[in-house]
Amino acid sequence: MNNRFEGKVALVVGGANADESHLLGFAGLSALEIARSGGKIIIGDIDDEAGNRSVDKMKKAGLTAKYVHMDVTSESDWSATVEMTLSLYGRLDIMIMAAGIPDRGETIDTTEVDKWRQVMDVTNLGMFLGTRAVVGPMRKNGGGSIVLISSMMAKVVRDQANAYATSRAGMTHFARSAAVQYGPDNIRVNTVLPGWTLTPFTSNAFDAEWMERLAKRVPLRRVADASDIAGPILFLASDEAKYVTGSELLADGGVTGWIGPMD
Numbered sequence: 001m002n003n004r005f006e007g008k009v010a011l012v013v014g015g016a017n018a019d020e021s022h023l024l025g026f027a028g029l030s031a032l033e034i035a036r037s038g039g040k041i042i043i044g045d046i047d048d049e050a051g052n053r054s055v056d057k058m059k060k061a062g063l064t065a066k067y068v069h070m071d072v073t074s075e076s077d078w079s080a081t082v083e084m085t086l087s088l089y090g091r092l093d094i095m096i097m098a099a100g101i102p103d104r105g106e107t108i109d110t111t112e113v114d115k116w117r118q119v120m121d122v123t124n125l126g127m128f129l130g131t132r133a134v135v136g137p138m139r140k141n142g143g144g145s146i147v148l149i150s151s152m153m154a155k156v157v158r159d160q161a162n163a164y165a166t167s168r169a170g171m172t173h174f175a176r177s178a179a180v181q182y183g184p185d186n187i188r189v190n191t192v193l194p195g196w197t198l199t200p201f202t203s204n205a206f207d208a209e210w211m212e213r214l215a216k217r218v219p220l221r222r223v224a225d226a227s228d229i230a231g232p233i234l235f236l237a238s239d240e241a242k243y244v245t246g247s248e249l250l251a252d253g254g255v256t257g258w259i260g261p262m263d
């Protein structure tokens, strides 16, 4: 164990999949690594089974972690979670916001209005409420790091999943404006833009054949796993990125820079 996050308190929202005996999510793995590197963790999510299981395992391993049920679209859930973090650990230094839901297969014509609102709310209302909820305590500490998990879909689009792509583009732009507003408080706000990654979010859609097809479109010739994305998240969360704010960190294996195979 290194001490990269010694003394830091991190709220990781959408990080329930942090149990290594199951498929990891990348926010989940980031939470696990922060705890292993000396940090104290709160995981917020709506998946109570995965969240409780992950935190039980962390505690058995001697790590400092707590799970709380919270819905990112609820302002009162955010304030209760932040209050609980402060009463448990006395401070808040890092917030990673990774909650997301898909609208795979939907075109503009087929997307129900409720589905559009749901996708936009989880991502865009979630990042807005979350940022507002954490900046107060971060200011008191003399700074902090907010990492918003966007997607390479903020840069490119498909012939479907319009709400998802639109919400992700909004996320990267929101991070820029938050970086400007909170820069004087030494609060950094950045986005990570993951490419295709095998996690619980994609495991239903990514069978072996589909992953092989996707890999041909990736310059690095493979679909990512959680560790490929946790590295960039942890970099932005850490003091190694102390002069990085308002930035987008693409972790897509090169996909968005490539026009695709020419044959």
Ligand SMILES: NC(=O)c1ccc[n+]([C@@H]2O[C@H](COP(=O)([O-])OP(=O)(O)OC[C@H]3O[C@@H](n4cnc5c(N)ncnc54)[C@H](O)[C@@H]3O)[C@@H](O)[C@H]2O)c1
Pocket: 013, 014, 015, 016, 017, 024, 025, 026, 027, 028, 044, 045, 046, 047, 070, 071, 072, 073, 098, 099, 100, 101, 122, 149, 150, 151, 152, 193, 194, 195, 196, 197, 198, 199, 200, 201, 202
């Ligand atoms: N896996 C990929 O290929 C990929 C690529 C780009 C972006 N992303 C995004 O990365 C993020 C993390 O996903 P992951 O792939 O690590 O999978 P994941 O399933 O581990 O993470 C998503 C989490 O969000 C939680 N969540 C959903 N709605 C919520 C709500 N209203 N309130 C609180 N939590 C909620 C889920 O319960 C889940 O634990 C997601 O936003 C996803 O859209 C994933």
